[in-house]
Amino acid sequence: xxxxxxxxxxxxxxxxxxxxxxxxxxxxxxxxxxxxxxxxxxxxxxxxxxxxxxxxxxxxxxxxxxxxxxxxxxxxxxxxxxxxxxxxxxxxxxxxxxxxxxxxxxxxxxxxxxxxxxxxxxxxxxxxxxxxxxxx
Numbered sequence: 413x414x415x416x417x418x419x420x421x422x423x424x425x426x427x428x429x430x431x432x433x434x435x436x437x438x439x440x441x442x443x444x445x446x447x448x449x450x451x452x453x454x455x456x457x458x459x460x461x462x463x464x465x466x467x468x469x470x471x472x473x474x475x476x477x478x479x480x481x482x483x484x485x486x487x488x489x490x491x492x493x494x495x496x497x498x499x500x501x502x503x504x505x506x507x508x509x510x511x512x513x514x515x516x517x518x519x520x521x522x523x524x525x526x527x528x529x530x531x532x533x534x535x536x537x538x539x540x541x542x543x544x545x546x547x548x
Contacts (some may be wrong), residue, residue, distance in 0.1 A: 443493075451496055461485050464535060471542040480536060484531035491527035495520040 414419045417530055448454045467473075473481070500522040 421488050447493060447496060451492075451523060453492060455520060457492060460531075467535075471546070473538060473542070477538045480534055484534040488524070488527045488531045491524045495524045520545075 463487055468478060468481060474508055499517055506513060
């Protein structure tokens with residue numbers, strides 16, 4: 413780290429840092445694009461996310477419920493992205509059937525299942541009472 417105190421040096425570093433940050437965002441958006449292009453599970457998550465958003469607009473949900481739903485949906489997306497990354501790394505290491513790789517892939521898939529189950533329960537608790545009131 414340079415502690416010279418030169419203002420010119422600091423400006424150059426700031427510009428470089430901003431450029432690096434913009435590149436980081438570009439990589440992140442590229443990853444999201446690739447995820448949607450290559451992963452069949454992405455469409456299931458999109459449909460579920462759209463359903464949650466629509467129900468949240470139609471039904472009277474509180475701010476706390478919106479936060480819970482947002483975190484639940486985000487939790488599933490994050491778990492699925494990590495699962496995909498782990499699977500790709502394992503496939504890169506070896507395409508052969510190996511017990512340790514299967515174990516790692518199964519664990520990451522289990523994380524997605526748990527995240528999705530948690531989101532389902534959250535949606536159930538938030539939406540079902542409101543839907544029952546609408547139907548009554």
